[in-house]
Amino acid sequence: MPELPEVETIRRELEPLVCGKTFAPPILHMPSTIEYPEPEDFSGLLAGNTIVNLGRRGKYLLFNLDRGILAVHLRMTGNLVYTASGLPPGERFLRVSLPFAGGSALHYSDMRRFGRLWLVSGPDELEEKVLKRIGPDILEEVDLDKFVALLGKRQRSRLKALLLDQGFAAGMGNIYTDECLFRCGLHPRRQVSSLSRKEAEELYRSVKSVLADGIEHGGTTFRDYRNASGALGDFQSRLAVYGRLGETCPCGTPIEKTREAGRGTYFCPRCQK
DNA sequence: AGCACCACCTGTGGGC
DNA sequence: TGCCCACAGGTGGTGC
Numbered sequence A: 001m002p003e004l005p006e007v008e009t010i011r012r013e014l015e016p017l018v019c020g021k022t023f024a025p026p027i028l029h030m031p032s033t034i035e036y037p038e039p040e041d042f043s044g045l046l047a048g049n050t051i052v053n054l055g056r057r058g059k060y061l062l063f064n065l066d067r068g069i070l071a072v073h074l075r076m077t078g079n080l081v082y083t084a085s086g087l088p089p090g091e092r093f094l095r096v097s098l099p100f101a102g103g104s105a106l107h108y109s110d111m112r113r114f115g116r117l118w119l120v121s122g123p124d125e126l127e128e129k130v131l132k133r134i135g136p137d138i139l140e141e142v143d144l145d146k147f148v149a150l151l152g153k154r155q156r157s158r159l160k161a162l163l164l165d166q167g168f169a170a171g172m173g174n175i176y177t178d179e180c181l182f183r184c185g186l187h188p189r190r191q192v193s194s195l196s197r198k199e200a201e202e203l204y205r206s207v208k209s210v211l212a213d214g215i216e217h218g219g220t221t222f223r224d225y226r227n228a229s230g231a232l233g234d235f236q237s238r239l240a241v242y243g244r245l246g247e248t249c250p251c252g253t254p255i256e257k258t259r260e261a262g263r264g265t266y267f268c269p270r271c272q273k
Numbered sequence B: 001a002g003c004a005c006c007a008c009c010t011g012t013g014g015g016c
Numbered sequence C: 001t002g003c004c005c006a007c008a009g010g011t012g013g014t015g016c
Helices: A004-018 A039-046 A123-129 A144-152 A159-164 A174-183 A197-216
Strands: A034-036 A051-057 A060-065 A068-073 A078-083 A094-099 A105-110 A116-120 A256-260 A263-267
Touching: A004 A051, A004 A060, A004 A078, A004 A197, A034 A039, A039 A116, A068 A078, A068 A123, A116 A123, A144 A197, A159 A174, A159 A263, A174 A197, A174 A263
Parallel strands: A034 A116
Antiparallel strands: A051 A060, A060 A068, A068 A116, A078 A105, A094 A105, A256 A263
């Protein structure tokens, strides 16, 4: 479900609601949601921790605690909802409830059960256990020079696969990758080595603009995504190509769909070369 | 290195 | 109407 803009939307909304709150013992409706440490250790270690602030790296949401870091990855259908009452949002797929001292709570639900939570002791263990293969955050940690340098190491990659690779840089997913490549007029199969300097710069600017626009509009609800209050995103109405098979591009050409890097891929065969 | 394929899950929508 | 298949915002492992 969520790519960088959706996770950032949740982060921004959640931060003022939960900063300063202290976790009570959690309720693990589905213990296997906890990836690290062992679920029985997770509960005791989390209780009593106070939230200092909320961070993010790529698609990972990071709760910085006074004694550790709680990391959450929502994968495809994960959903984190805050309720002031502490009552669960009444969903079928509730996996973990994280109540706070004082009565409010965070509830993690996830239809497809792919999402995971980790609790680590600090930044070093976060890198070691959670972010081992994750590159720099593509929105916050990659400027143009760094982007070009990273491209230099991936000359043989095709653009769709490259942008989806979280080890290259973290945050892009299937929707925003297609939208990004449409914006800069580059074909998903183009090889990095074929890009001119100007095309590389346009690619970089498109990454930034599409993510910024996604955040500005509260993310994209194509199917399941909800923000931390349960509301829908708003960017789906502004998608140029994703999900628009057969619809007409402003240039007059029908949008096509193929499979690239194992993912459904939408593009305009005339605008994207 | 890069890519294709499968696995992990549950639900939904299109075709017949 | 109902069944079956393909596909869905992600990622990790395997094997070529």
